[in-house]
Amino acid sequence: MNxxxxxxxxxxxxxxxxxxxxxxxxxxxxxxxxxxxxxxxxDAEITVGINHRGIERIMxxxxxxxxxxxxxxxxxxxxxxxxxxxxxxxxxAIGIDVPExxxxxxxxxxxxxxxxxxxxxxxxxxxxxxxxxxxxxxFYIRETVMELLxxxxxxxxxxxxxxxxxxxxxxxxDAMRIQKISEGMDIIEEKILDFADRFVSxxxxxxxxxxxxxxxxxxxxxxAASGPTLRSTGVETDLxxxxxxxxxxxxxxxxxxxxxxxxNLLMRVLEIPxxxxxxxxxxxxxxxxxxxxxxxxxxxxxxxxxxxxxPRGKLxxxxxxxxxxxxxxxxxxxxxxxxxxxxxAAVGHHITDAQLAIVQCDPCFTCTDRAIQIIKI
Amino acid sequence: MSxxxxxxxxxxxIMLVYTxxxxxxxxxxxxxxxxxxxxxxxxxxxxxWNPREADVLVxxxxxxxxxxxxxxxxxxxxxxxxxxxxxxxxxxxGGVYKNIHGDIPSEEIMGPVDNIIPVxxxxxxxxxxxxxxxxxxxxxxxxxxxxx
Numbered sequence: 001m002n003x004x005x006x007x008x009x010x011x012x013x014x015x016x017x018x019x020x021x022x023x024x025x026x027x028x029x030x031x032x033x034x035x036x037x038x039x040x041x042x043d044a045e046i047t048v049g050i051n052h053r054g055i056e057r058i059m060x061x062x063x064x065x066x067x068x069x070x071x072x073x074x075x076x077x078x079x080x081x082x083x084x085x086x087x088x089x090x091x092x093a094i095g096i097d098v099p100e101x102x103x104x105x106x107x108x109x110x111x112x113x114x115x116x117x118x119x120x121x122x123x124x125x126x127x128x129x130x131x132x133x134x135x136x137x138x139f140y141i142r143e144t145v146m147e148l149l150x151x152x153x154x155x156x157x158x159x160x161x162x163x164x165x166x167x168x169x170x171x172x173x174d175a176m177r178i179q180k181i182s183e184g185m186d187i188i189e190e191k192i193l194d195f196a197d198r199f200v201s202x203x204x205x206x207x208x209x210x211x212x213x214x215x216x217x218x219x220x221x222x223x224a225a226s227g228p229t230l231r232s233t234g235v236e237t238d239l240x241x242x243x244x245x246x247x248x249x250x251x252x253x254x255x256x257x258x259x260x261x262x263x264n265l266l267m268r269v270l271e272i273p274x275x276x277x278x279x280x281x282x283x284x285x286x287x288x289x290x291x292x293x294x295x296x297x298x299x300x301x302x303x304x305x306x307x308x309x310x311p312r313g314k315l316x317x318x319x320x321x322x323x324x325x326x327x328x329x330x331x332x333x334x335x336x337x338x339x340x341x342x343x344x345a346a347v348g349h350h351i352t353d354a355q356l357a358i359v360q361c362d363p364c365f366t367c368t369d370r371a372i373q374i375i376k377i
Numbered sequence: 378m379s380x381x382x383x384x385x386x387x388x389x390x391i392m393l394v395y396t397x398x399x400x401x402x403x404x405x406x407x408x409x410x411x412x413x414x415x416x417x418x419x420x421x422x423x424x425x426w427n428p429r430e431a432d433v434l435v436x437x438x439x440x441x442x443x444x445x446x447x448x449x450x451x452x453x454x455x456x457x458x459x460x461x462x463x464x465x466x467x468x469x470x471g472g473v474y475k476n477i478h479g480d481i482p483s484e485e486i487m488g489p490v491d492n493i494i495p496v497x498x499x500x501x502x503x504x505x506x507x508x509x510x511x512x513x514x515x516x517x518x519x520x521x522x523x524x525x
Contacts (some may be wrong), residue, residue: 022395022428022444022447024427027403028400028403029443029444029447031394031396050443051397051444052441052442053397053485054474055474057477057483057485058474058478061478062478073399073473074399075399075400075470076399076400076401076403077400077404078400135411136411136412139408142414143414155406156504157404158399158401158508224454334464365446366399
């Protein structure tokens, strides 16, 4: 495995397997070049940029409320994370106090999103493994979360819960909704624990995923991987422990040791009960009061930054405010930090494991295609 | 019903092409064909990733610059008779990405899908609902079954 993040022996290795931009193994368009010798992957190269839509350019000069709803369209899996972080930037810049009830509802939405994102990862991972039965079971569990999201937000995918100063009135949680969320959590917990038992006690699955796509702790830190990909190598890092909205809740930061596909899959399996735990605490101690603070005035602000922990890692948004309009918007999504990890995880294994090693880092190439400038030093 | 259309009706293969949307529609479509709740496979609708096997092409996303050529190639590779379904607001009219600030067209977006390949059925929504996808596929079926 080459130590520097560049391809050194491209001229020596003759066999190249190229996949993409549209390929049967990858739902999203991206391009992978695998340099193969004796069916072992010696080097991998991932190219993104096929999805580039220039959303920061579209945000430039829009009123901040419109720009916030536009950030939701960056990604269909973690849409709530994007709108939440974008709203947080404006709240930080102007100095708006958010009512406590709104913070709780935002956390509930975020954790429901984490549930559906992790369940989707498990389903997709099992499908790539070739175990379609497990994938179907997980898709069935995921429907419960999607129905809860449709009930709260009105849409299965993009629900636009957060606005500047609180949450939208349609996302107010009344007694009936709280009852349904609590019932849904019971169903998911029961089914996911059942799944976890079957998953770890299946020798076929375990022997297939143990030791595949290994990423060492040193490599993960050097490549600046983030989120569950970094935690699966044993680094205990979770921005939720530092976020203001998560202060009232108690939860554990899950870590695994090996950094292979097994660790990554088990990470998600173990994070799902933690998310359910946070949702239960939130609906139990949900404070009364308003859900939106409307007593604020728009003012100009310099570039303000905000980091939050989303299902895939750290998400960064920043923009400046000028006459109530957005300037110099920058979005950095966690998948772009994990591209290096994907390339390294595939190296040194059989070519049939390459797709699995890429999928283990939970790639979302829709998020990833931001405007990036590569500076040659 | 001829023998050809009899056999076609019993194995409708859908191919999903993703041309740069936000992942929302794609997961809903995969969900509606595969997942046990909507389960289009019970109506003999299968998901495939091979254009040579496909009967119905489902396109999502606003067709970014780099995706235009692959989309044409995939469309040409599908054997006749074929049907194309554009799913989601982006595929129908470019969505939020097409026009920057009202009327300035974005240089990155070549869509909507209509500009590039002929579209037979349209499924609205952002993101599309699985029920609508199923009805869209059903409305495109006569094109396949009535072909000689």
